[in-house]
Amino acid sequence: MSTVEKHYLQRYPDSNGYFGQFGGNHYPVELRPALEELAESYEQLHSRQEFQHALTRARIGLQGRPTPIHYLENISKEIGGAQIFVKREDLNHTGAHKINHCVGFALLAKEMGKKKVIAETGAGQHGVALATAAAFFNLECEIHMGEVDIAKQSSNVGRMRLLGARVVAANQGQSALKEASDSAFHAYVEQHETALYAIGSAIGPHPFPMIVRDFQSVVGQEARKQFLDMAQDEDRLPEHVVACVAGGSNAMGMFSSFVDDAEVTLHAVEPCGVSERLGEHAATLSYGRPGTLHGARSVVLQGEDDTPAQVSSIASGLAYPGVGPEMAMLHATGRISVAAVSNEEAVEAFYRMTRSEGVIPALESAHALAFAFQLAARRPSSEKILVNLSGRGDKDVDFILENYGVKAPA
Known part of the structure; x- marks a missing residue:
């Protein structure tokens, strides 16, 4: 990592999870403790030599x-x-690139003592990647996907199921990526004590955008x-x-x-x-x-x-x-x-x-x-x-x- 790059990555987000005027945590109050736990755990774990060694091994051997x-x-x-x-x-x-942060989230979940990872997927690449990482780290996996995309990306749905993931159909609205995200967020609210949400992109409340960016x-x-x-x-x-x-x-x-x-x-x-x-x-x-x-x-x-x-x-x-x-x-x-x-x-x-x-x-x-x-x-x-x-x-x-x-x- 170059000196310039360190400067940028350390500058954003700020301590409240903002990138300028954007970002922050606008999630339900009842989930704030889970997000604070994730931010604290990530801060402690990602800089540890043992964590980085395990991540590097997975990136070389699995990815x-x-x-x-x-x-x-x-x-x-x-x-x-x-x-x-x-x-x-x-x-x-x-x-695809999705496995870069999926491996990171699965390793985080393992280190935090979680038993399961939850996520949304659109084209199915993120779902397949997370199901793969979950199998590698011996975790349960639950993937939420819009009904339209399930029909369009049937081969990826089959791969997720072969890897042991449970695929949940999101059938509200357009039955696409936004609805899959809504469904996965709701599932995380209900299961946050035992599961970690491995978000599919650099979106969502702090610390998700930072964690995805860092792993990617x-x-x-x-x-x-x-x-x-x-x-x-x-x-x-x-x-x-x-x-x-x-x-x-x-x-x-x-x-x-x-x-x-x-x-x-x-x-x-x-x-x-x-x-x-x-x-x-x-x-x-x-x-x-x-x-x-x-x-x-x-x-x-x-x-x-x-x-x-x-x-x-x-x-x-x-x-x-x-x-x-x-x-x-x-x-x-x-x-x-x-x-x-x-x-x-x-x-x-x-x-x-x-x-x-x-x-x-x-x-x-x-x-x-x-x-x-x-x-x-x-x-x-x-x-x-x-x-x-x-x-x-x-x-x-x-x-x-x-x-x-x-x-x-x-």
Whole structure:
């Protein structure tokens, strides 16, 4: 971890769990003691050498870290602009970055004497990752998932159940990620004495955004070192770092190592869905306003009655009407650049990546790739773009074939 990185990670959040004006703890009073216990336990445990050794062992043996940086040579040549590199988080065991914080939460639960971990999932990647970590650390596991996503991501549901997890269907509202989060939060309220909520992204009340960010920061730490090693004598960082964003776990994992480097532009890529009309996208930073969601003050897509709006995205893991408080702060201060990518643009990037590079990306990651391809075309070949390829697309293959067929990109 670099000196600059330590400075940023230690500066935020403040002692009350705020990232500037965003964050805090807006959870039911009866759960405050459980959140205080978690914050205190994390503070005590995460800096202990024994805890870090156990975490490192799991990351090497179970996850397969470190993940490599890969140069997209074919696509970079096709575009003819800036050079594009990807951090291969899709090569993690279970297929995405989610296992980075799932292993951390499972280890925390074990050390705190909890018997069970609870979480929500959208695309199923977080659910599979937590079920895997729970099996590894011999914990019970309960995953809440929207009925719509259960039908869309049946293979991931099967994997969770094979790993021993109980899958609970959330059937209220849109029956998607927000409803799964509501259901999981409620379950945690009822079971907090014996269970730990392993939240799926950098959202929720303090200390969840901080813990997820810290466990995910391994992505940025590795990427920064790998990029500098690759540059050899140049000692040069990428000009652009790109990640898709909903809650912000993969984005903050990557951004945390570059946020204090003024020469590096950080790009957060949101899902624009099918149109810019409210209810037909999930581009929270682009179209949301300050509000409170799932226990934290942040930016939220809201209707006229100030309730969370319906959202839409081809990527289940991005269909969320809010964003993590740290992402909201970085946007408010102008540190990150925000772009929105449509369903069709993401699908085009999905096909291009498979045909030109032999890599099948998750539809969530395809949003970041779509923007990176557009950005590369506008930038000179002397510049470098680093994309967090947050997950692989095994889970999306059936959906793509059923709805788009086998075709080359446009």
